[in-house]
Amino acid sequence: xxxxxxxxxxxxxxxxxxxxxxxxxxxxxxxxxxxxxxxxxxxxxxxxxxxxxxxxxxxxxxxxxxxxxxxxxxxxxxxxxxxxxxxxxxxxxxxxxxxxxxxxxxxxxxxxxxxxxxxxxxxxxxxxxxxxxxxxxxxxxxxxxxxxxxxxxxxxxxxxxxxxxxxxxxxxxxxxxxxxxxxxxxxxxxxxxxxxxxxx
Numbered sequence: 375x376x377x378x379x380x381x382x383x384x385x386x387x388x389x390x391x392x393x394x395x396x397x398x399x400x401x402x403x404x405x406x407x408x409x410x411x412x413x414x415x416x417x418x419x420x421x422x423x424x425x426x427x428x429x430x431x432x433x434x435x436x437x438x439x440x441x442x443x444x445x446x447x448x449x450x451x452x453x454x455x456x457x458x459x460x461x462x463x464x465x466x467x468x469x470x471x472x473x474x475x476x477x478x479x480x481x482x483x484x485x486x487x488x489x490x491x492x493x494x495x496x497x498x499x500x501x502x503x504x505x506x507x508x509x510x511x512x513x514x515x516x517x518x519x520x521x522x523x524x525x526x527x528x529x530x531x532x533x534x535x536x537x538x539x540x541x542x543x544x545x546x547x548x549x550x551x552x553x554x555x556x557x558x559x560x561x562x563x564x565x566x567x568x569x570x571x572x573x574x
Contacts, residue, residue, distance in 0.1 A: 437464035445457075446523075446532070471543075481569065483525075520554040
């Protein structure tokens with residue numbers, strides 16, 4: 375009887391562990407993104423919620439502001455990016471913005487575009503976080519994600535992210551984050567020289 379009791383206990387523990395593992399795995403799915411350059415589905419994660427989608431969906435909205443077509447407007451307070459189009463319309467995207475102490479504003483131009491960009495953390499960031507690499511090659515695990523638009527001569531970029539759940543929050547060191555789906559869409563619409571207006 376004692377052996378049977380020990381065996382039953384072991385089986386029960388194993389079952390609880392298996393259920394717990396399965397629950398955690400299903401609660402934190404891997405995000406997936408279709409890259410139009412490689413024509414492949416790529417996985418990001420683990421732990422990427424919303425299945426790689428932004429909690430803020432891209433939409434076309436009316437626009438009556440002062441900026442002309444082919445202008446990017448980042449409203450950091452609203453945590454939205456607007457790409458102004460013709461006919462009084464704009465594309466509205468959700469973005470992640472700089473956290474407290476890293477907000478900024480200004481008007482610049484897109485000076486460079488990159489697909490699957492490499493990441494070289496600036497010296498000030500490496501000083502704050504000594505464990506960061508000197509450089510990271512581009513790819514699905516790179517914090518800059520699938521695309522990057524470089525803003526003026528600043529360290530800041532509008533870039534993708536392998537953490538889509540951070541969209542709509544203030545968590546970055548000043549860069550503007552988008553989902554990989556959204557930044558790829560924006561990347562195809564803009565050229566080097568496009569005006570970028572960042573408002574607080």
